Amino acid sequence: MANAPVQRPLSPHLQIYRLTLSMIMSGVHRITGLALCVGMVVLTWWLLAAATGQNAYATFEVFSTSWIGRLVLFGFSWALIHHLVGGIRYFIWDLGYGLEPEEREWLVLANLITPIILTVLLWAVLVMSGMR
Amino acid sequence: MSMRTPLGRVRGLGSSKTGTEDFWQQRLTAIASVPLTIAGVVLVISLTGRSYPAVKQILASPLVAVLMLLFVLATTWHMKIGVQVIIEDYVTDEKQKITLVMLNIFFAVAIGLACAYAILKLSFGV
Numbered sequence: 684m685a686n687a688p689v690q691r692p693l694s695p696h697l698q699i700y701r702l703t704l705s706m707i708m709s710g711v712h713r714i715t716g717l718a719l720c721v722g723m724v725v726l727t728w729w730l731l732a733a734a735t736g737q738n739a740y741a742t743f744e745v746f747s748t749s750w751i752g753r754l755v756l757f758g759f760s761w762a763l764i765h766h767l768v769g770g771i772r773y774f775i776w777d778l779g780y781g782l783e784p785e786e787r788e789w790l791v792l793a794n795l796i797t798p799i800i801l802t803v804l805l806w807a808v809l810v811m812s813g814m815r
Numbered sequence: 816m817s818m819r820t821p822l823g824r825v826r827g828l829g830s831s832k833t834g835t836e837d838f839w840q841q842r843l844t845a846i847a848s849v850p851l852t853i854a855g856v857v858l859v860i861s862l863t864g865r866s867y868p869a870v871k872q873i874l875a876s877p878l879v880a881v882l883m884l885l886f887v888l889a890t891t892w893h894m895k896i897g898v899q900v901i902i903e904d905y906v907t908d909e910k911q912k913i914t915l916v917m918l919n920i921f922f923a924v925a926i927g928l929a930c931a932y933a934i935l936k937l938s939f940g941v
Contacts, residue, residue, distance in 0.1 A: 730934060
């Protein structure tokens with residue numbers, strides 16, 4: 684009785700709706716969150732290297748100053764700032780503000796643009812601070 | 816045919832009453848992470864271009880160490896919940912799901928413990 688097949692209608696899924704920026708940015712929040720796991724591995728490596736000694740730290744610096752290391756760290760900093768700003772956006776929504784259609788898309792656009800500016804600013808500061 | 820009553824069959828199958836625990840903790844750790852991440856970024860800027868002994872000395876100072884420990888605690892717990900939600904959303908096979916949820920917890924605990932150990936070792940200088 685309990686296992687009898689029941690033909691229930693399925694709720695509409697992604698392909699039914701018109702694609703909006705807020706839908707993409709919801710995915711980007713998750714993807715940046717996953718990317719930050721890789722960032723945490725780099726952070727752990729850095730801290731362990733600093734705690735281990737001069738040679739281990741030098742090995743880390745070989746990575747962090749290489750082009751691939753720079754790319755990873757730049758990506759990490761962008762993902763971190765993007766995820767943080769995105770978190771503030773969700774916090775605003777959790778409090779019940781900014782949920783009207785126009786406000787929503789405006790918030791999402793701000794979430795897309797602000798972190799790019801902040802990341803470039805951060806690296807400008809890092810270069811000015813004498814980044815090797 | 817079971818002799819159990821309809822009520823007896825469904826008892827204990829409902830909600831576990833802990834459904835909002837992850838939701839609450841995710842927001843708690845998120846809000847904690849905002850000032851701690853800003854502190855972390857300021858730290859990275861101040862460490863840029865410095866030699867190993869200077870970096871070591873700054874990381875060992877109590878204020879920096881405590882802020883770093885708080886950052887690691889908040890972010891690794893946030894990471895554990897966030898990744899688990901993604902696994903639970905997209906992995907439908909029960910065995911795969913449980914395996915991945917387990918591995919995710921191991922990952923978060925390993926990262927958190929390794930960072931905490933490194934910070935404490937730098938602080939105590941042993």
